[in-house]
Amino acid sequence: MAIIVNIDVMLAKRKMSVTELSNRVGLTMANISILKNGKARAIRFATLEKLCEVLECQPADLLEYQEEQQSE
Amino acid sequence: MKPKHFSFMMKFIIIALALFGACFYAFMPSMVKFIETYNRFDMHHIFYPWSIVILLTAIPCYAVLVLAWLMAESVKKETQFSHLNAARLKKMAICALADGGFFFLACVVFWMFGILFPAIIIFSVLILLVAIAFAAVATVLAGMVEKAAVLQEDSDLTI
Numbered sequence: 001m002a003i004i005v006n007i008d009v010m011l012a013k014r015k016m017s018v019t020e021l022s023n024r025v026g027l028t029m030a031n032i033s034i035l036k037n038g039k040a041r042a043i044r045f046a047t048l049e050k051l052c053e054v055l056e057c058q059p060a061d062l063l064e065y066q067e068e069q070q071s072e
Numbered sequence: 073m074k075p076k077h078f079s080f081m082m083k084f085i086i087i088a089l090a091l092f093g094a095c096f097y098a099f100m101p102s103m104v105k106f107i108e109t110y111n112r113f114d115m116h117h118i119f120y121p122w123s124i125v126i127l128l129t130a131i132p133c134y135a136v137l138v139l140a141w142l143m144a145e146s147v148k149k150e151t152q153f154s155h156l157n158a159a160r161l162k163k164m165a166i167c168a169l170a171d172g173g174f175f176f177l178a179c180v181v182f183w184m185f186g187i188l189f190p191a192i193i194i195f196s197v198l199i200l201l202v203a204i205a206f207a208a209v210a211t212v213l214a215g216m217v218e219k220a221a222v223l224q225e226d227s228d229l230t231i
Contacts (some may be wrong), residue, residue, distance in 0.1 A: 031231045041229040 004064045005035045005043075010055045025050045079148035086140050093137075097130055118187040125178040132171035136164050153220035161214035165207040172203020 011021060018036075022029050027047065034040050048059055055062070073081075104119055139160045146152050179196035182188040 027231065034229060035231055039229060040231050041226050043231050047231050 002065055002068045004038060004066055005040065006062055006064055007032070007036050007051070007055075010057055010061060014055055016055070021051075021054060024054045075147050075150050075152075079144045082144035082147060083141065086137050086144065090134070090137050093130060093133060097127060100126060118182075121182065121187060125175070125182075129171055129175050132167035132174075136167045139164050139167075153217055153224045155218065155221050158214045158218040158221060161210045161217060165210035165214065168203045168206040168210065172200040172207075176200045 007021070011018065018029065018032055021027075022032050025032075025047070027035075027050075035043070048062070051062060052059060101119075101123065104123075143152070143157055143160055146154065146157055151157075176196045176199070179188060179193050183193060
């Protein structure tokens with residue numbers, strides 16, 4: 001997918017574990033894993049808001065656009 | 073209705089249909105003998121060709137029942153809106169068309185060989201129409217289940 005969710009980077013910056021993030025944001029570990037692995041189709045504003053609040057960052061810090069390489 | 077109850081009901085209907093079919097195929101030779109005796113028709117020369125054709129038509133019918141059983145299982149697990157079930161419905165449509173088409177073609181062939189009662193050809197057209205109607209409904213349902221599966225995936229992968 002062209003949109004990358006940089007949760008790992010922000011977790012490392014905040015020195016926070018995935019379990020702690022899961023507890024504080026109220027997402028299941030399975031859903032955090034879907035976000036981290038880039039398998040998510042969409043993200044709700046409410047979820048993004050909670051992530052930004054817990055990780056003390058902006059949406060742009062979490063989301064990044066990378067152009068997809070087309071296979072020949 | 074809860075999925076578990078709905079699945080149970082589906083399975084009950086499938087078992088009832090399978091038993092009804094089994095009874096029909098098991099007692100068919102006796103029924104033919106009864107008709108032969110009662111109506112004084114000489115059906116000896118047409119008994120085996122017709123028996124083979126009628127028994128062959130059972131294969132797609134039971135294939136549809138197996139697919140329906142698998143769908144009932146998925147209803148129980150609440151995974152009814154899946155690409156797999158859409159594919160199963162498409163296979164059901166193909167089975168119905170194959171069954172109706174085969175019976176109609178067999179009737180045409182038997183008519184050419186002169187071993188067909190004229191009334192049966194009308195009956196075969198009726199069977200073909202029912203098969204086409206069933207296939208149409210199954211195809212429409214397959215399309216709807218396919219779309220529902222995509223929406224379900226979107227919903228599951230929206231965090």
